Amino acid sequence: MVKRQFDYEQKVREIRDKLEELNNLSSNMEFDLSQEIESLEEKIENNRERRYKNLSPWEKVLLSRHPERPNSNDYIRYFCEEWIELHGDRHFGDDSSVIGGIGRFNGQAVTILGYRKGKDTRENLQYNFGMPHPEGYRKIQRLLLQAEKFQRPVITLIDTPGAYPGIGAEERGQAWAISQVLMTLSALEVPVIAVVSGEGGSGGALALAVADRLLMLSNAVFSVASPEACASILWKDLERVEDMARAMKITAHDLQRLGIVDEIIEEPLGGAHLNFPEMAEKLKKALQKHLGELTSQDSGELSEERYQKLRKIGEFRG
């Protein structure tokens, strides 16, 4: 059976609760178990560390989709001293699976754009599970050009299963909308830093990943299509999704090796959701560093370097 949930942490919690119980019980008896319990606790912690150092790619997929994983709202709230969300694509509507606006980051005005997942059913319905329609991409397009006009750097947060596959989305030009964002970002004359913070699902996610620097949280994943889709299409076997997740090379470390990801931001033990302030602070520090480096560059030089970086991606013979 394929694991559909990452429940290791829950099991650890259960064992710890049992130990606590045992500790309480034994304190009323003549014999003292505290030493044994302490050594057991140490064992658990060691096991936990080992476990998290050796997560399989599929387990990272599950962690990246964890319902408690910090979302774009959380990061923006943490990063910005001031934040004004801007809405709408000026054509059809406002897509709330995409959050965009202007914030003050470390004293500097920046445009932040992110895919946005919810944390409960109500939020997920509101944010369409983080899956944009063309309106979302057109909002991105509009705010990118606005950022360029006012010389504001752009920070993007990537956490989406992909673009929404629906009738309206196709009628209103999903493919065209994504292609426009890709082209615009590739030549934008302000610094662009992208962060894969959770799930990077296919072309719908890629639209925010064309950047001077691509950072990735250590348990995040980024893939050409979901491992489920690939397993069912290529192998006609959903049960082999764990093997597929491994074969597709979707983890931060794989993608750094492939030259696609520039820096990995290590998550707290157990994942970003177990210690959000630590995670957010680490990411903020990394963004500050890159922003400082990029802001000092000439804008023409900057977009040319981004271009050269993209142009080089690919491996072939002949």
Added chain:
Amino acid sequence: MEKEEEEKKVALPINCPSCSARIPAEALQRNLKVCPKCQHHFSLNARERIDLMVDNGSFQEFDADLSSFNLLDFPGYQEKLEKAQELSGSREAIITGLATVDGHKLVLGVMESSFMMASMGSVVGEKVCRAVEQAMELSCPLLICSCSGGARMQEGMVALMQMAKTSAVLGKFNQAGLLYISLLTHPTTGGVSASFASLADIILAEPGALIGFAGPRVIKQTIGQQLPPRFQRSEFLLEHGMIDLLVERSQLKETLSSLLGLHQEG
């Protein structure tokens, strides 16, 4: 013996998948692989499409020896590549080159659907970029005829990034003030439709072609409803303002020639 059998196979009449008419093979060939009864456009392979569009003998291929390898050690990919090469007679899923159409010089890219559904991996991305760069160097228009299932899964994120790479190069092309015509043929979906195939000045499509971002099966699964008739067909896209023009195969060369002429200076 083998040859005879092959000839016999070619000579068999073909059933039109659209109107079920039995069409003699020669009649179908003569009609540019379009059903004479219902105008259903059968797939053309890349060579046939090039022959249909360009002036006789004018085609000079670029980068014919660029080929893919199993860069992620993906199970079975090497074998798939070899099979696809055998089946399609092509090294990869796109052929690019220089040609003339009614004397108008242009750089051309034509995707080959029999090569792994013309999915885009490193080689397709690279050949598209090199073709665009050639067109810039020669200051001539660009035509890409697409048909593709999207990014090639076996090349993972490297394949997905080809969307960004081709879009970036086309951004430069656009800045250079040159003409790019995209022809969408059956089927054009996923990463190709959401990158270079959509970034043209003028988007043409063949009648009845399936064009979209998500595949119809995925959409049906997601929304749990029947899809409207002719959903994601080129006529549907025209109606929704997503393409410029439907072009029947018999009119293709003439239309291209006219568009190229209208963009020629002085």
